[in-house]
Amino acid sequence: MTSWSRHPRENLGLLIGLVLLAGLTTISVVGELQLTTAMVAAPIVASFLADVRRTAVVAVGAVLASAFGGLWLDLPMTGSYWFRVGLCIGLSVLATVSALLRDRREARLRRMIVIAETAQRAVLRSMPTAIGSVGLAARYVSASEEALVGGDLYEVAATPYGVRVIVGDVRGKGLEAVQTAAAVLGAFRAAAFTEPDPASLARRIDEALLQHIGDEEFVTAILGQFHGEHVVLANCGHHPPLLVTHAGAALVDTGEPTLPLGLGSAPVLSEHTWPAGSRLLFYTDGLVEARDRQGEFFPLDDFATELGEGPVDEALDRLVERLLTFGSHDTSDDVALVLAQNG
Known part of the structure; x- marks a missing residue:
């Protein structure tokens, strides 16, 4: 059984997040647009479906694209620029934490279901x-x-x-x-x-x-x-x-x-x-x-x-x-x- 078939929802979230990140990066580079903070949309969207590990992958990519995008566009390294990068980092961390909390809730639910099913079979x-x-x-x-x-x-x-x-x-x-x-x-x-x-x-x-x-x-x-x-x-x-x-x-x-x-x-x-x-x-x-x-x-x-x-x-x-x-x-x-x- 492949990883995709075992975790279809989580892998779909990872795929959507990476595709969105790639799209934003392409728009920023080709169109020479400053999308420093917008990169955080990728991990936020990924966190709705992906687990914490996959969300973290997208979050790291978003932070790197946000930080190095300014260098590629030769933007001035002002306080405003680093504030936007910091905002991207903070929101990416929140998206990852959100995925972590959802994973824990789902794990508790799965344990309760197993307990209930075991009790049901005994009854x-x-x-x-x-x-x-x-x-x-x-x-x-x-x-x-x-x-x-x-x-x-x-x-x-x-x-x-x-x-x-x-x-x-x-x-x-x-x-x-x-x-x-x-x-x-x-x-x-x-x-x-x-x-x-x-x-x-x-x-x-x-x-x-x-x-x-x-x-x-x-x-x-x-x-x-x-x-x-x-x-x-x-x-x-x-x-x-x-x-x-x-x-x-x-x-x-x-x-x-x-x-x-x-x-x-x-x-x-x-x-x-x-x-x-x-x-x-x-x-x-x-x-x-x-x-x-x-x-x-x-x-x-x-x-x-x-x-x-x-x-x-x-x-x-x-x-x-x-x-x-x-x-x-x-x-x-x-x-x-x-x-x-x-x-």
């Missing part, structure tokens, strides 16, 4: 390929490098009441969002085996979450319970799942969504037929709110029937590839996906 367990007669697959699509890690979550549990699943999305991003997701999953794992239905389970999670989050934080989530050819859902301000059968695909009507978890959620149960061989896709808003370069939303309906083709893991991988291709492999939000099959 989200591997999804089993099947529990009883329910086939399962899960995928997590991380946002682009420029975006902070999100708090999307999923979990499944085999309980005395049937197979239960939760898919949710924490408001906000970063390490705090991951900590909130951990609190939700901890409450789900603790209460999934004792609460009689997904609605009461959601209320238990809501009560537990209130002890961990602030007044303006919340988690949208949908909880499902599979039993035979029926699925019971409790929607807490989340996107409804997509039902895929041999006849086609359609969103499940879960009724009016109630408040998200953490805001006093009290969802109403909705029961639906889940025929043998059919599939349910649970997802977070990063899927349906993904945009392409023209600003168009991801057309889930266009690819919905493909979710019924092949094994569940291959079907989910195909959907992820469609999403990444649609967004040119650059997404602004994390996406959590769970695909469940009856039989």
